[in-house]
Amino acid sequence: MATGHHSGLLAIWISLISNIVLTVMKVAAGLLLSSPVLLADGVHNAGDIIATIAALTSSMISNKPADDDHPYGHGKAEVVASAFVAVILALAAFWIAYQSIRALFEPAGGESWLALGAAFLSLVWKQGLYVYTIRIGKATNSKSVLATAYDHLADVYASLAAVIGIGLGILGEKLHWGWAAYGDPIAGIIVSLLVLKLAIEMGREAVDILMEHTVSPDKLAEYEALLRSDDHVKRIDRVRAREHGHYIIVDVRVGIPHDYTIQQGHDISRKLKKLIMDFDPQVIEVMIHLNPWEASELATAP
Incomplete structure (x- = not known):
């Protein structure tokens, strides 16, 4: 758990530093080259810095041990950050x-090769960050790292639109295609829809976890199968589980023979807990x- 948390923090720190560098690069290039698309992308990246700081802070908080005020731990801090990133993406x-x-x-403006190069560099950089953070996020089940990864994916879409738009503008100038000068805004509209879809999916997942939404039916079925594998468990009354950020809390009610001692019941509980964990x-x-x-329940069972 500690190793996974360290990997997640490192991924977010790398993302934060990258977002700062890319923001400065895009804003400077947009102003120097008079490129509206790069300037807009730079402003978008500035929002990413805020989102990444939120993810970093929540990741630090989520790893704090349980206390009197938070007996189930601080895992949902990551979910709050994920919801915040979803709002930033929207x-x-x-x-x-x-x-x-x-x-x-x-009126369509002229495009430059330097602007195209800056957009392409951002595309490659963000794609690399996405692959890196999504791998770490899935391995650690860290909601803040996954939110950072999806934020990078939104930037990949935006940078891809910039590359296509600027590239079409340059190509249109060479081949005298008047319509190509508007390739960038058209691509931008398509990208905005993709980013909005990503934000809605992230927001829905965050709300589900905050509202104590259960884990998948398949996972619940796996827990129930484990409980049934113990011969002492004669009846399963309830199996519930919920995500609490990067970890899961399970709630089980089972029936065991009524004449078992307290010590026997205690030992069975510990065994079942260890089995699931x-x-x-x-x-x-x-x-x-x-x-x-x-x-007697066996005789009356249907």
Whole structure:
């Protein structure tokens, strides 16, 4: 767990430094080369810095141990950051759409090879960051790292639109294609829709976790199968589980023979808890409630 948390923090720190460098590069290039698309992308990257700082802060908080005020730990801090990043992405989508639609009603400007190079460098850089952070995020199940990865993916879309738009502008000037000068805003509109879709999916997942949405039915079925594998468990009354950020909390109610001693019940509870936690490393707590079961239930069972 500690190693995974360290890897996640490193991924977010790399993302933060990269976003700062890319923001300065894009804004400077946009001003020097009079490239509206690069300037808009730079402003978008400035929003990424805020989102990454939120992810970094939440990742640090989420690893704090449980205390009296937060008996189930601080894992949901990452989910709050994920929701915040989703809002940033949604605002970025509307910003890109606004800039693109406005550009359609303005005279097309000339494009430069330097602007194309800057956009392409951003595309490659962000794609590399996305691959790196999504791998770390999935390995650690860190919501803040995954949010950072999807933020990079949105930037990949934006940079790809800039490359296509600027490239079409340069090509259009060479071949005298008047329509090609508007390739950038058209691509920007398409990208804004992709980024908005990404933001909605992230936001929905964050809200589900904050509202105590259960884990997948398949995972619940796996937990139930583990419980049934113990001969002492005669009846399963309830199996519930919820994500709490990067970890899972399981709540179980099972029936065992009513004449078992307290010590026997205690030993069975510990065994069942270990069984589930060994099976799923994401589970950090299993709360087990034991109910009495009588053999007569077999005779009355349908």
